[in-house]
Amino acid sequence: MKTMTDTVIIGGGLSGLYAAHLLEQQGHDYMLLEARDRFGGRIVSTSLNDESPARVDLGPSWFWPNINPQLSALIEALGITAYKQFSGGRYLVDKMRGAPPQAIDIGYDIMPDTYRLHGGMQSLINGLLEKLPSETRFLNTQVRGITKQADETYLVEYERNGNNGTLSAKHIVFAMPLRLVSQNITFHPALDPALKKAFDSTETWMAAHAKAVLIYETPFWREMGFSGSVNSNVGPLVEIHDASPDINGEPSYGAIMGFMGINGPARKTAGDETLKKLILQQAVRLFGPEAQTPLRVEYIDWYQDPLTATKEDIATSHGVYGINTKDSAHPNILFAGTEASRGYGGYLEGALGAASHAIGAIKNCC
Numbered sequence: 001m002k003t004m005t006d007t008v009i010i011g012g013g014l015s016g017l018y019a020a021h022l023l024e025q026q027g028h029d030y031m032l033l034e035a036r037d038r039f040g041g042r043i044v045s046t047s048l049n050d051e052s053p054a055r056v057d058l059g060p061s062w063f064w065p066n067i068n069p070q071l072s073a074l075i076e077a078l079g080i081t082a083y084k085q086f087s088g089g090r091y092l093v094d095k096m097r098g099a100p101p102q103a104i105d106i107g108y109d110i111m112p113d114t115y116r117l118h119g120g121m122q123s124l125i126n127g128l129l130e131k132l133p134s135e136t137r138f139l140n141t142q143v144r145g146i147t148k149q150a151d152e153t154y155l156v157e158y159e160r161n162g163n164n165g166t167l168s169a170k171h172i173v174f175a176m177p178l179r180l181v182s183q184n185i186t187f188h189p190a191l192d193p194a195l196k197k198a199f200d201s202t203e204t205w206m207a208a209h210a211k212a213v214l215i216y217e218t219p220f221w222r223e224m225g226f227s228g229s230v231n232s233n234v235g236p237l238v239e240i241h242d243a244s245p246d247i248n249g250e251p252s253y254g255a256i257m258g259f260m261g262i263n264g265p266a267r268k269t270a271g272d273e274t275l276k277k278l279i280l281q282q283a284v285r286l287f288g289p290e291a292q293t294p295l296r297v298e299y300i301d302w303y304q305d306p307l308t309a310t311k312e313d314i315a316t317s318h319g320v321y322g323i324n325t326k327d328s329a330h331p332n333i334l335f336a337g338t339e340a341s342r343g344y345g346g347y348l349e350g351a352l353g354a355a356s357h358a359i360g361a362i363k364n365c366c
Contacts, residue, residue, distance in 0.1 A: 001138060001165070005031045007362060008156050008169040010143050013041020015336045015351035016175030017128040018074070022359040024132055031167065032132070033158060035142035035307055039129060041176075042206060042308060045120030046298050047245075048215065054245035054252035055120030056213050058300040059206070060348055061243065061257070062114050068349040070356070075117065078127035083246040085114040086219075087227050092240075092286055094232035101230070101286055110229060111241075118246060121348070145186040146172060148330065173358050175336040177204040178325075179310050192327045200312070202323060202339050205346030207313035210260040210267055210301040212237060212279050214294045219244040219254035221287050228256055230286055235261040236278045240286075253295070256283065264303030264314055272299055321345020332365075334358035 007023060009016045012034030023030045038044075045055035062085060065072045075082065087110050094101040117123050129137070138160065145157040149168070156167050174181050182191070182199035191199075219242060221228050228242025237258030244251035260267060260275070267275060276297050283291035303309045322342035325335040336358035341350030 001160070001167075002031070003166065004168045005029050006169065007031075007171040007173060008033060008154075008167065009173045009175055009336075010156075011041065011175035011337065012036070012039040012137065012139070013175060013337075013351070014043055014124060014128075014348060015338060015355040016041070016173075017125065017132070018352050019173055019175055019336050019355040019359050020136065021128050021131050022355065023362075024136070026359075026363065028362070030136060031169075032137040033141040033143060033156075034137070034139050037139055039137070039139070040122065040125040042302065043121045043125055044300070045122035046213070047120075048253060048295065052252070053119050054247055055122055056215065056243050056245055056255045056257065056298070057116075057120045057122075058211055058213060058298060059302075060121055061116055063117075063348060064113050065115060066113050068344070068347075070352045071349045074124070074352060078124065080123045080127060081118045082115040083118060083249075085111045085116055086222075086242040086244065086251075087111045087114075087229060089222060089225050089227035091227055092230040092232075094230055094234050094286065097234050101232075103226070110227075116243075116246070120245070124348075143185060145188070146333070147188040152332070154332070170332060171362050172330075172333045173336050173355075173362075174333070175355065177207070177308070177337055178202045178323075178335065178339050179204055179312065180307070181335070183310055187330070189329050192329065195325070195327050198323050202321065204309060204313050204339060205321075207302050207305075207309035208264055210262075210264075210275075210299065210303065211257060212260065212276070213243060213255055213257045213298040214279070214283055214291070215296045215298065216254035216256075216291075216294050219251050220290045221254075221256070222251075224287070226287065230258070232261070232282070232286075235282070236275060237261065237282055256287075256291075260301075264301070264309070267301055268304060272301070275299065321350065334361055 006029040090103040141160040147155040178199040230240035238261030240258035243255040243257035338351035341354040344350035
């Protein structure tokens with residue numbers, strides 16, 4: 001691992017990988033540092049086995065081609081194909097504990113223009129990784145501090161596999177949630193107090209959420225005339241949809257995904273195994289005895305991921321994004337995470353937009 005580069009990108013999720021991709025296209029010298037043992041950030045997909053290309057998403061699942069032009073262009077450029085979210089059939093409304101759910105024929109598509117990727121959103125990550133030389137990207141590398149030096153370059157302090165190290169760079173691109181930047185990184189000189197306060201107040205999208213996926217041999221609910229979509233006031237899953245991965249126009253296997261309606265602290269107290277049992281009980285109540293024997297139950301609680309959430313991330317509503325991230329003391333530090341985006345903040349489209357803006361600023365300044 002070298003000790004000097006033009007640009008250091010901190011964070012290897014979609015925005016960080018896309019920023020690296022743009023710099024690679026420009027022939028720019030860069031290094032991408034990711035604290036996790038995998039790339040993708042909040043994008044993570046799973047399947048029945050490592051060989052299967054049919055994946056389901058435990059992070060973001062959907063995109064909307066008519067309002068996500070940059071994401072749609074990237075999907076096309078990477079040669080990834082998409083399929084429409086299944087929504088045919090009756091919609092279940094689960095209003096009261098002790099009462100059976102109501103099946104409703106809505107008469108229209110409840111999820112128009114909503115698409116998933118073949119191979120899951122992980123296909124985006126894999127496609128971008130293939131464009132980046134292995135010597136430019138590093139896992140298990142957590143940045144601890146940023147120090148501005150006399151020559152206006154930056155000294156980046158990091159910990160990698162238990163060892164401390166430093167490297168110098170002209171530009172720093174933070175491709176991570178703004179709250180984590182504020183709380184986990186030490187700056188010399190310090191960030192502007194007003195900017196730090198704004199970062200602390202910026203909610204990390206989906207950090208308060210937990211998501212479950214129940215995997216079955218087939219999407220049996222479709223044969224029962226159900227869409228797989230449920231709105232539940234009972235829970236523990238409050239919003240449920242069919243997530244069966246498509247292969248050549250047919251489901252590869254059955255999958256139901258849902259968002260938890262229990263807050264993060266309560267989920268932590270209950271424990272994952274208890275919650276999985278409650279989720280399975282709910283699936284049986286909604287879809288009948290066939291739901292009793294899934295091949296697997298996948299569950300991820302983003303609130304308990306320290307590289308996503310902080311203790312302040314308890315709100316499940318969509319935050320307000322697009323704040324001014326300029327700091328006069330640090331003109332060459334840029335912010336490319338989706339929470340920094342001025343458009344579609346929190347979404348995948350916002351991640352690409354923020355990365356493009358940051359790399360454009362580097363290109364224009366030098």
